[in-house]
Amino acid sequence: MTLDPDAKLPETEEGTVVYNTDPLIIRSHYEIDYIHSYAQDSEFFRxxxxxxxxxxxxxxxxxxxxxxxxxxxMCGSETEWYELPLKGRVHTYTTCYFSGEEFLNETPFNLILVEFDGVNSLFMSRLIGAETKDIYIGMPVKAKFRRNLKMNVTDVYFVPDVEK
Incomplete structure (x- = not known):
């Protein structure tokens, strides 16, 4: 066994870009490709x-x-696929002022938990087409879908369901 109390990480010429010191604001880039299977959840995305x-x-x-x-x-039994309604209500919401890389340029944006008639749990999604000041608990919303799918959960989003 070798013990080296003077060991050091290798140094590079690269440093961190600092934009502000109080509060400390830095630039941080992160990128990675994933290959994964949706397995039993494939039908949701299809x-x-x-x-x-x-x-x-x-x-x-x-x-x-x-x-x-x-x-x-609740009981541990197997489930089967169930088609959800496309209209629901805002159960609760939050405004996101920071995000992961994909949505960072869209901040601030609103996330909602949607409750549907006949469904026992909630669905989280983005709400667009409403300013934060206009969102309220119980607000009717309807699902919309991206035309060009990315095959992820953000292919569905909600908008206010207003009578025209």
Missing amino acids: ALGRKKLMGSKCKKCGYVYATPRSHCM
């Missing part, structure tokens, strides 16, 4: 291309999940 939202329903106790899962969290 359905987005058909402009449908799919949740799951317990085959035994009937609990309906807005976010799909293979087994019920």
